Amino acid sequence: MRCDVWWARPAAASPRLLALLDEAERERYGNYRREVDKLRFLTGRTLIRAVAAQWLGTAPEEVALDASCYDCGRPHGKPRVVAQGAPQVSISHSGQWVALAVVAEVPVGVDVEEIRAAEVADLARISFSTAERTAFARLTEPEQRAAFFTYWARKEAVVKATGRGMSVAMSKFTLTAHDQPPAVLASETPEVDPARVRMADLAPGEGYRASVAVFADEPPEVVERQADDLIGSLG
Ligand SMILES: CC(C)(COP(=O)(O)OP(=O)(O)OC[C@H]1O[C@@H](n2cnc3c(N)ncnc32)[C@H](O)[C@@H]1OP(=O)(O)O)[C@@H](O)C(=O)NCCC(=O)NCCS
Known part of the structure; x- marks a missing residue:
């Protein structure tokens, strides 16, 4: 089993990136007061779409996410890619880093x-x-x-x-x-x-410190990758 961890810097808010957000995400983006919080959120959610699109063989704008909170149902929970055969994902951001962990099938968390x-x-x-x-x-x-x-x-x-x-x-x-x-x-x-x-x-x-955890019978092979080009390719 392989677990990719993608690293990105908070990306500039281009119209193309903003257009990838769904309605609930646009509302959350708008509610952040600090610019850096907006950009980290935007980068995380567009990075999930870029990576999931490659995984599923589709376009980033076709990737739907569900971030319903397990507790209250509001869209501030752990994002899930809604598609058959979709990977499991986890996002974290701090300072100048956004991390996205991606693995097939098993629960994953990154911080x-x-x-x-x-x-x-x-x-x-x-x-x-x-x-x-x-x-x-x-x-x-x-x-x-x-x-x-x-x-x-x-x-x-x-x-x-x-x-x-x-x-x-x-x-x-x-x-x-x-x-x-x-x-x-x-x-x-x-x-x-x-x-x-x-x-x-x-x-x-x-x-910085960072770790990833998966719930699985076997240890995954963890591969860390730079995501700036991938985000850049979104425009
Ligand atoms: C998730 C949580 C650990 C985030 O910690 P943090 O150090 O502030 O932030 P990080 O950058 O490491 O992680 C944030 C990301 O975790 C993800 N996340 C949100 N809720 C999550 C959850 N319950 N489990 C796992 N991941 C979660 C999201 O992707 C979020 O980023 P995004 O909204 O930009 O996509 C913390 O907010 C938490 O425990 N929330 C759930 C508990 C709670 O309040 N429940 C009741 C709400 S009604």
């Missing part, structure tokens, strides 16, 4: 995090499991700063693969230490089965 000033000890207290908090507490403060975003990107990739996002309590499952290969060691939540979570760290470059 990219720009390393930023944050109260990492407080965040770890509420989002890490007891075992993770114990391991984290042994680190020095500079080590905690470096380790926190590794844990966070890994944990968020897992909850995004469930399709429920942070409604799945991040503190209910335990990951390997930040300096070990990523895996789920234990889980107290039915959405996360340690035996089926396969994870990989990604390489977005300095100042």
Whole structure:
């Protein structure tokens, strides 16, 4: 099994890209106040269409997405490509990166995090499991700063693969230490089965952490790809 992770910079809002959005997406695009949020959203949704169009052998404008929230039905949930044989996808954006993970059939989640000033000890207290908090507490403060975003990107990739996002309590499952290969060691939540979570760290470059998780019996081959040309080809 192969899992492609496409990396794009937020693209300029050309009429051609904007025309690819459906009505609900146009409304969400219009509701973002900050330009960077608009462009990251636009880039993610047009990138899904470009990649899914290649996968399905169709045109980007023919690719329909359904992002109904599992909870309230509003169109702010995990996007799904609506077509027979469509790939599973997951989007994340942070800073100057948009990431799209694409895999056949199995649930997938991706997360990219720009390393930023944050109260990492407080965040770890509420989002890490007891075992993770114990391991984290042994680190020095500079080590905690470096380790926190590794844990966070890994944990968020897992909850995004469930399709429920942070409604799945991040503190209910335990990951390997930040300096070990990523895996789920234990889980107290039915959405996360340690035996089926396969994870990989990604390489977005300095100042960022990123991970991808799939729920599968076999580890996928993860291939990272640059998407700027693909977005550029959309016009
Ligand atoms: C999904 C979630 C983890 C996003 O985290 P974030 O760090 O702000 O943002 P990221 O850039 O990493 O991810 C955002 C993307 O996740 C995807 N997403 C949205 N809901 C998702 C979900 N439930 N599961 C997985 N992915 C989801 C979307 O593609 C979204 O980007 P887009 O709307 O531009 O396409 C967080 O918003 C969340 O947990 N939402 C669901 C929980 C919730 O509030 N439920 C009740 C709502 S009524």
